Amino acid sequence: MDLFRNSNSGEGLMPIRQSKTVINLASQSLDWVMGNNIRQALSLNDAVELTDVAKLHVPDKPIETLYIHIPFCHTLCRFCSFHKVKFDETLARQYFSALRKEIREVIAKGYRFNRVYIGGGTTTILEDELIGLIELIKSLTQIREVSTESDPIYFKEGNPHLLKGLVDRISVGVQSFDDNILKASGRFEKFGSSLQQAEYVSRAIDVIPTVNLDLMYGFNVQTPESVTKDIEQAIRLAPEQITTYPLTIGIGKNRKKAGKLSGKNEDLWPQFLAAKQAMGDKYVMEFPWTYSRNSGQSNDNKYVLDGEDCFGVGSGAFGRYGEQFRISSFDIPHYIERINKGLSGTCYTKPLSQQSLLQHHLLMMMGHGLLDNQQFKAHTGKSLWQAFPIELAYLRTIGAIQKQGDNYTTTTVGQFIALKMFSGFLAGMDYLRDQARELPTAQLSNAHLAQDFCLQSKAI
Numbered sequence: 001m002d003l004f005r006n007s008n009s010g011e012g013l014m015p016i017r018q019s020k021t022v023i024n025l026a027s028q029s030l031d032w033v034m035g036n037n038i039r040q041a042l043s044l045n046d047a048v049e050l051t052d053v054a055k056l057h058v059p060d061k062p063i064e065t066l067y068i069h070i071p072f073c074h075t076l077c078r079f080c081s082f083h084k085v086k087f088d089e090t091l092a093r094q095y096f097s098a099l100r101k102e103i104r105e106v107i108a109k110g111y112r113f114n115r116v117y118i119g120g121g122t123t124t125i126l127e128d129e130l131i132g133l134i135e136l137i138k139s140l141t142q143i144r145e146v147s148t149e150s151d152p153i154y155f156k157e158g159n160p161h162l163l164k165g166l167v168d169r170i171s172v173g174v175q176s177f178d179d180n181i182l183k184a185s186g187r188f189e190k191f192g193s194s195l196q197q198a199e200y201v202s203r204a205i206d207v208i209p210t211v212n213l214d215l216m217y218g219f220n221v222q223t224p225e226s227v228t229k230d231i232e233q234a235i236r237l238a239p240e241q242i243t244t245y246p247l248t249i250g251i252g253k254n255r256k257k258a259g260k261l262s263g264k265n266e267d268l269w270p271q272f273l274a275a276k277q278a279m280g281d282k283y284v285m286e287f288p289w290t291y292s293r294n295s296g297q298s299n300d301n302k303y304v305l306d307g308e309d310c311f312g313v314g315s316g317a318f319g320r321y322g323e324q325f326r327i328s329s330f331d332i333p334h335y336i337e338r339i340n341k342g343l344s345g346t347c348y349t350k351p352l353s354q355q356s357l358l359q360h361h362l363l364m365m366m367g368h369g370l371l372d373n374q375q376f377k378a379h380t381g382k383s384l385w386q387a388f389p390i391e392l393a394y395l396r397t398i399g400a401i402q403k404q405g406d407n408y409t410t411t412t413v414g415q416f417i418a419l420k421m422f423s424g425f426l427a428g429m430d431y432l433r434d435q436a437r438e439l440p441t442a443q444l445s446n447a448h449l450a451q452d453f454c455l456q457s458k459a460i
Ligand SMILES: C[S@@+](CC[C@H](N)C(=O)[O-])C[C@H]1O[C@@H](n2cnc3c(N)ncnc32)[C@H](O)[C@@H]1O
Pocket: 079, 080, 081, 082, 120, 121, 122, 123, 149, 150, 151, 152, 172, 173, 174, 175, 214, 215, 216, 245, 246, 247, 248, 249, 258, 426
């Protein structure tokens, strides 16, 4: 079997060596361009301290996602650059109490959401608090879906049946079913062997309506064969979704630590192909990093350009809606103090350039496999070629997209480029987190208190 040949019909076949060389060059130049773009577009040098939340516009239609961050873990994994600290129960309980207060205030202010995503850290670290939080939200407002994340050991040590009726979707982070990889990344001791973790995933599937299984590739101990085995094991468990994250080493402080675990840049393409191939027809690619179980029915989940708005609450949460990034305090005691004094958790905003918003659309359209000219024009007022003259020329030259009428569809190479863009996006989030940790924590003066919305909105 020739893994290096494009497999989709109509894409043409590239000889192995040429294909590998083209992909490596394309992916190296993309890394370079993205690294520079991220430093420019996501620099927090122009972040503005938020002193008057009342001036912020509350949208009249619901924001797509309320993102809630739980920044505690029992032990910290070497590759992970998400915002988290070692668990301290007293601090964590104070934190959940502050979260509830912030959510009440946000809803009282008039914000509404279609769905809730609770991410971490370890969201299930205090099960009673997590349950209380979801119950509170459901008592205050209508929500279509609640998603959360979990490590696998929760399904051994916790009481997942208590989440029934509260959580619609859970992402269980396994990363790999290879004990060597679990050991190298420090997860074997924490979450058990691959066999044990498979058992925990089965328990999750018994209780939660939709289970997503997180796997990763790009570790230096991984090969296309080991990725294939991981996917085969995941498929045997039959979760509704499988996400395959490319290990992202970021461009900031985490780079050195995560970099020690990372394989070579050129190893990612064969591992991506191995993952895609192993999914076979059992799972359908939603994005090059997310697959859904093939139900046999075609699902028209067209990518909606304005369906990505997100409001973040909790320490270390980001939000983005309209043309603005909102950043919450990364200092947990400072976050709790702000909330207890009646301030919002968001303490900085950053304007986003039109160009970086367009770049994000390009990533999502590439990921979805369709660059729909009409839809893009209706949303942005520009045609694809007006918005992305250099990018489209590059994508066509390397064979990443092919023309279909007025639109473009992605080839297998294009799917891989989208995966690299996604990895660049994750690196950008790392870079934001690095900078956000360094932002000065404002002194909580009376002037701040008088101006903040929490005092102006009625508590419910
Ligand atoms: C932030 S974790 C939270 C889940 C849970 N705490 C766990 O460890 O299972 C969510 C997912 O992010 C992914 N992730 C973490 N660090 C990553 C990195 N450096 N590159 C790519 N994906 C990463 C992992 O697949 C993980 O399951």
